[in-house]
Amino acid sequence: MRGAVNATVVEAFDINDVANDVYEHNFGHRPYQGNIQTLSAADLDRYDADAWLLSPPCQPYTRQGLQKGSSDARAFSFLKILELIPQISRPPLILFVENVVGFEISDTHTKMLEILSENHFVTQEFILSPLQFGVPYSRPRYFCLAKRKPLSFQNPQFNNELLWAPGPLLGSDGCMVISEGEQSHGCCDKLLQACQPIKEFLELKNFRDEDLDSCIANVSETSDEVEEGNRSVSCPLNQFFVPSSLVERWGSAMDIVFPVSKRCCCFTKSYYRYVKGTGSLLATNKVGLL
Template structure:
């Protein structure tokens, strides 16, 4: 029987530093690694998650070195929800580790960096990793995803909303790339709070990632989503334009995904709810720092499947 399990979650922006082991945010993780050889009852299973790029860092090298030294076998993955039929581009690094005599059911993947979910489902026979990097494979991957509309809370946005009214409801007319909620923590009940001001569309439209209900992909939501419009996640066009281009954004009534919709895209269960006292900004921040259940659940199931 497994005596103890470990779960490590590293800082998401750790690998941006040139010397990541010198980053103070990595200190606690490195301390845990250094202590592992001296534990009387070391964990039998480990699960590590980080951003893509961690696999080339010196902190990663330290992780693998210590796991090897403490009798662990590893299988590493880079996976995205897109590979599980979810229209969400959020690739992340994962390391699964088991301490001997425990072993993975398919040992052919040991000490490999895997970029396919196939080993999670084909437990009991060997397989060859296919190259998913070609344009044709990426197209097939996107086509296999569910459309964005399957995850929407506000499924029937009105096409009669005047663009000017959406602007006035946000209460912002300056060019600062911020939106309603920057100085107000109250959670508003009206869906109109999610519409992006025209001033921001005019200034930052060229940098926005805009998707549509029938889209098969959206960008990663960050903890700054709803506070800033540039580089924090996709926006949804609620009015179908004749031509989907940046020139017509002002007529598309662009809005933010609601927290419930972001949770849906993260594959959170339907009964998931935030406590009432959690503000709108805090909800987005927590969701931006969360994990995709569609990816993590099969990884954990695979990790807990053992030959012993």
Template sequence: METPPPWRVLEFYSGIGGMRYALASSGVRAEVVEAFDINDVANDVYEHNFGHRPCQGNIQTLTAGDLDKYQAHAWLLSPPCQPYTRQGLQKHSADARAFSFIKILNLMQNMSFPPQMLFVENVVGFEVSDTHDQLLAVLSTLNFNTQEFILSPLQFGVPYSRPRYFCLAKQESMCFPNSSVNDKLLRTPTCLTLNTTRTQNSYDQNEDDLEVVCNPIRNFLEAQSIGDKECSAIISDFKEADECTPIETASHDYTVPLNLIERWGNAMDIVYPESKRCCCFTKSYYCYVKGTGSVLVTSKNLKPVPKENLEMSSLNELGLRFFTPQRGRKFAFISPEFPFSGSHKPQTTVCHAG
């Protein structure tokens, strides 16, 4: 029997290639025929990783004819999240950063060869936006079935708290294996069983429960000594932002300076190698202290202690250090093999990975 040709895939908002890497890891026979991203640094990393430079430019300039020429079977889309974040203005489709995604939805309705499958990813909050309503309306018009999820790496045993919205869409002629959850928003896919006592209909999982089944952070660190020193880095000239604390100090390694701990230690999210959770890393990690990511205890033979029980003198003894792309990349992509470019600053890589 002749092997069918691989799916032709378009990757929108490609960043450094997380979607492409996941697609390759899935084992599906597929070929990314084009990627699109406006960020030149992200495209540099993408090209380094995959030998293919994405089409750089504003997606809003694309036409239905431009997309028809690829005759792609599937589209991967991770549009800008800023219009939907809980910390943002939540302007949804009125935010200029949402315009390109809305343009893509409009183009789909005018194409001669629209995609047969879509995979859309975004922040929690997208699911209650008017952009989400437009997405479902377009997919319904084009006779797609949808299955929607809010999932976190914690549900897959990865100690990283980062819930995200996902939408799977297929044209009606291509059935989902479990059609009973079509047109539903679930917080646990029915195929996922982390606990044998949990029923398949238990769609709302508590993160504290998930922590029990997570692997410790230690399992996701590089093999080097946890307390080692790495490349030098200078951090300075950062301005204060909403409820954030700028790191205005220079350091010759990734150790958290003592003066920073003394001033802002109580605001840090401190994790141990044995911890089974760390908070979400953001693009402001390594620039601001509060709410941007966790810091790691490197002093050995210390048992985890709740931060509220730590005295300041104890904080100084923890040997706190920042996560780096080498240490944190498994949290970003749930994989140890993702090849980061060594030519870019760590915070740039984390920004696009996270």
């Protein structure tokens, strides 16, 4: 695994066909495709997994949604899996749960902690943003780490708390911000200062401006040949083209960023500028749309 974790994935689960296509392409194994609500305790026992990584649907909890929590049908599968834990002959040793900010105040979150506590798990919870790790991507997320006793955390003083800083993860007991309301502008400024500029994450760092201009000229001259899913123009930047359908649909939500930017909402390895005459976005090391 890229994270250098000494582990083997015994099974992955996703009901979406396209998501499973992507997973199979990247990892050479097609996930179990179906409603995981149909899984039984015996099914989970057969996998004999030491760790479960869970990322349930976020729609029931997102601040932009209806926030129906456990009453949302999309929350049922997650709760069903948790409710199977006491029925399993060999429960997992470790659980990792990820979701949007808002999950931590939901009734699903309350039920999750109750089930984990009743089954001898100890938890540490975090709201973390990539900004805290030097990555210019300001999108906080909820994370829960759970270990089944007798396993324990390196810093047990943070057990059963919701923390807004990565100190325990990094082996440090530095200043913890317990609630979102207590976070100050000064704290955010410090996070931004610790971030690397976006240019440090760009690919093709040695690509020259004249090479880029040549590519853009070639694309513009043959725009009739440039079709979504069929890039016939020979250019090393072809891999970074964004289909025009996505530009038309999401262009208004994209951010303007600069190489020196240390904060953005939608970060990828590269960012883009609009190529006139093609209806496409092209990765570049200049000002562009992200």
